[in-house]
Amino acid sequence: MKTIASFFALALTSAILLTGCGPSGADKQAAGDASLTFVPPGQHDDYYLFYSGGHSGQVFVAGLPSMRHIVTIPVFTPFPGKGYGFDDKSRAMLGNFTWGDVHHPGLSKTDGNYDGRWLFVNDNANNRVARIDLSDFKTKQILGPLPNSSGSHASSFITENTEYIMVGTRFSIPLPKGRYAPISEYEKEYSGMLTAIKVDPQTGEMSVAWQVLTPPFDWDLSSTGKGPSHDYAFFTSYNTEMAHTLLETNASQLDRDLGAVLNWKLAEKAVADGQYELLDGVPVIDPTKAPGVLHFVPVPKSPHGMDTDPSGKWVVASGKLEPATTVYNVEKMLQAIESKDYSGEKLGIPILNFDKVAEGVVPVGLGPLHTQFDGKGNAYTSLFIDSQVTKWKMPPWTDEERANLEKAVLDKIDVHYNIGHLVIGGSDTREPYGDWLVAMNKQAVGRPLPVGPELPETSQLIDIRGPKMRMVAEAFTDKEPHFAQVIRADKIKAREVYPKDENKDPNAVWALEDAKVTRDGDRIDVNMVAIRSRFVPDNIEAKVGDTIVFHITNVEQIPGLGHGFSLNEHNLNGVLDPGETKTYTVKLDRPGVFPFYCTVFCSALHQEMQGYLAVKPADETGSAETASAEGKTVSSKP
Numbered sequence: 045m046k047t048i049a050s051f052f053a054l055a056l057t058s059a060i061l062l063t064g065c066g067p068s069g070a071d072k073q074a075a076g077d078a079s080l081t082f083v084p085p086g087q088h089d090d091y092y093l094f095y096s097g098g099h100s101g102q103v104f105v106a107g108l109p110s111m112r113h114i115v116t117i118p119v120f121t122p123f124p125g126k127g128y129g130f131d132d133k134s135r136a137m138l139g140n141f142t143w144g145d146v147h148h149p150g151l152s153k154t155d156g157n158y159d160g161r162w163l164f165v166n167d168n169a170n171n172r173v174a175r176i177d178l179s180d181f182k183t184k185q186i187l188g189p190l191p192n193s194s195g196s197h198a199s200s201f202i203t204e205n206t207e208y209i210m211v212g213t214r215f216s217i218p219l220p221k222g223r224y225a226p227i228s229e230y231e232k233e234y235s236g237m238l239t240a241i242k243v244d245p246q247t248g249e250m251s252v253a254w255q256v257l258t259p260p261f262d263w264d265l266s267s268t269g270k271g272p273s274h275d276y277a278f279f280t281s282y283n284t285e286m287a288h289t290l291l292e293t294n295a296s297q298l299d300r301d302l303g304a305v306l307n308w309k310l311a312e313k314a315v316a317d318g319q320y321e322l323l324d325g326v327p328v329i330d331p332t333k334a335p336g337v338l339h340f341v342p343v344p345k346s347p348h349g350m351d352t353d354p355s356g357k358w359v360v361a362s363g364k365l366e367p368a369t370t371v372y373n374v375e376k377m378l379q380a381i382e383s384k385d386y387s388g389e390k391l392g393i394p395i396l397n398f399d400k401v402a403e404g405v406v407p408v409g410l411g412p413l414h415t416q417f418d419g420k421g422n423a424y425t426s427l428f429i430d431s432q433v434t435k436w437k438m439p440p441w442t443d444e445e446r447a448n449l450e451k452a453v454l455d456k457i458d459v460h461y462n463i464g465h466l467v468i469g470g471s472d473t474r475e476p477y478g479d480w481l482v483a484m485n486k487q488a489v490g491r492p493l494p495v496g497p498e499l500p501e502t503s504q505l506i507d508i509r510g511p512k513m514r515m516v517a518e519a520f521t522d523k524e525p526h527f528a529q530v531i532r533a534d535k536i537k538a539r540e541v542y543p544k545d546e547n548k549d550p551n552a553v554w555a556l557e558d559a560k561v562t563r564d565g566d567r568i569d570v571n572m573v574a575i576r577s578r579f580v581p582d583n584i585e586a587k588v589g590d591t592i593v594f595h596i597t598n599v600e601q602i603p604g605l606g607h608g609f610s611l612n613e614h615n616l617n618g619v620l621d622p623g624e625t626k627t628y629t630v631k632l633d634r635p636g637v638f639p640f641y642c643t644v645f646c647s648a649l650h651q652e653m654q655g656y657l658a659v660k661p662a663d664e665t666g667s668a669e670t671a672s673a674e675g676k677t678v679s680s681k682p
């Protein structure tokens with residue numbers, strides 16, 4: 045009976061699948077798998093996913109595995125939703141730029157694992173690197189434009205204990221910056237640069253430590269060593285040809301480009317020994333004069349990603365124009381360096397012998413870009429042309445596998461667009477999480493509802509817990525993800541408020557009676573309290589020509605209780621989290637009465653949280669005065 049029942053059940057299922065009555069097999073599969081990513085209301089995701097935002101200049105935070113967008117972190121771009129780029133501090137941080145091109149977020153590490161303190165991101169367009177504090181998901185520092193650098197694409201890659209952030213220049217220019225040399229003199233007059241940015245272990249404060257001068261290759265991507273490769277960072281370049289025009293063909297001549305093997309310990313030593321020249325204030329090492337600092341290694345054709353595995357024993361690099369990825373053996377590299385076993389040199393830099401240091405070339409498929417690791421001996425490479433992810437076995441290989449590395453290829457899965465980066469949580473650490481893989485869009489094919497000529501981008505979630513990869517979910521992803529980082533949720537301790545006793549802003553005021561307006565010549569300082577549901581003071585007098593400086597403290601100490609501050613027609617949109625003080629400087633250039641109000645919903649009487657700035661014409665005399673419901677005292681200097 046049982047057998048017959050099973051037979052019928054099977055037959056029925058097959059019939060449904062075959063006739064298309066009800067959900068199709070693919071739909072059923074998708075519906076079934078969707079439950080794997082479901083996070084019920086009120087529960088948290090297991091991981092944070094930080095996407096780079098490309099030319100949006102932002103970082104997007106999603107939960108994993110739900111893929112739900114949680115928050116946007118503005119970095120290089122003003123963002124009214126968070127009042128970023130409107131207060132004096134964030135405006136100064138952004139400088140004259142209103143955007144950046146974020147490519148590679150890098151989490152801070154301790155002992156080779158994420159420590160949940162900071163996220164660093166690069167700006168490829170304006171040669172900057174920013175630090176996001178993971179206690180409040182806010183950008184705290186923007187370093188740059190970096191001296192002697194153009195295009196910080198090969199960044200931000202973090203060494204094992206966050207000693208350095210490594211940066212390689214995508215473009216080469218005549219140095220120091222500001223010097224002219226004809227483009228036809230590219231080979232001779234232009235230079236690339238590898239930069240080490242020091243990170244203060246207490247504060248996270250970044251500063252340029254030293255740089256290594258390179259030929260005018262185009263440095264593309266980087267990764268840092270760990271374990272046996274601790275002292276090293278690796279970089280790929282796609283223009284060993286040193287072409288300066290029509291790179292599409294001119295930079296694709298050679299079968300192998302040159303990657304860089306940088307020994308940052310020896311670079312530190314070279315600087316300590318005075319083997320450098322100061323260029324634009326930075327100690328710059330000429331690697332032809334400081335042996336050991338830089339080696340080149342041949343990398344198959346027009347490479348992109350170069351990734352170190354969790355053990356630090358293997359480095360994987362892919363050439364976009366070769367349907368294979370190369371595994372380098374770090375031990376063999378170190379031996380070759382030790383014994384000076386070179387196959388030649390380029391512009392005074394020794395080149396490691398490819399055949400001596402490459403462990404094998406794995407035929408992963410067409411257009412390999414980036415590789416991630418699951419910590420269980422497997423690697424996953426994105427294939428731009430094939431629109432696939434290939435799972436393959438890392439060395440050590442059996443003799444049989446070694447004889448035919450096709451045998452090391454374990455699985456392939458289709459993704460539904462031309463994939464660029466992919467990420468496995470902790471892939472660049474000693475202990476990858478190894479459960480999910482997020483595949484990121486490189487060239488949208490229009491998966492979501494159409495919204496016009498521009499195609500929204502997506503990323504797809506792949507379950508890598510079993511022997512075969514499984515596609516389980518797809519999410520809309522704002523422009524334009526290049527890379528991402530994933531960290532276990534319990535690694536991040538996000539603060540709930542800014543405690544009053546930690547607020548060190550000298551202009552903070554916490555009591556209503558301390559709120560005040562002070563005039564000093566043409567400058568008016570307003571020390572203002574924002575509290576449910578009023579501003580104190582809320583009536584302010586000034587005159588044309590004055591500079592008014594608002595120091596606003598949100599005195600709330602309840603999580604989520606933010607206030608906003610919008611001054612009509614003055615392009616001022618502030619947001620203040622509980623316990624935060626921010627300063628806004630406005631030059632008053634025309635008379636009139638300008639209302640201000642709270643932009644953040646904060647209570648039933650949020651709409652009443654408003655006030656007026658009355659600006660007299662310049663010729664009318666009179667000092668700043670204020671009045672408010674509290675009958676505020678005014679201190680006024682002549």
Ligand code: K7E
Binds near residue numbers: 148265
């Ligand atoms: Cu889009 Cu890392 Cu800038 Cu590759 S990069 S795909």
Ligand code: CUA
Binds near residue numbers: 606608646647
């Ligand atoms: Cu404060 Cu709305």
